[in-house]
Amino acid sequence: MPAALASRTCEVRDLGAMRWGAAYALQAELVAQRQRGEISDQLLLVEHPHVVTMGRNGHASNVLASPEVLAATGIEYYETNRGG
Known part of the structure; x- marks a missing residue:
């Protein structure tokens, strides 16, 4: 594995149950934050009604x-x- 990949981190967020629209809005905000370099990679665990x-x-x-x-x-x- 390349060294650059070996040092990357991923934050796991357990969101529990959340309406799809709210989860989608959060995902869009996290993408923007990630693109600006403000947060690390994210893994969202979520269940929708x-x-x-x-x-x-x-x-x-x-x-x-x-x-x-x-x-x-x-x-x-x-x-x-x-x-x-």
Whole structure:
């Protein structure tokens, strides 16, 4: 292993249960902090309540339940700029 990699650290954060939107916002902030060199690498451990995420390549037609049905059953729906 190259010496530069051997000396890197990674902080593990156990976030417990967290809504997807809050976790995504935290992840975006941590990415910005990491890019500025303010924090070391991060590993987030998190569990979300039921959620449907629609990535860049997804289509609403891929979800068989309407937004109203999802909301009525407590399932959150997010469109995201991530892959998928």
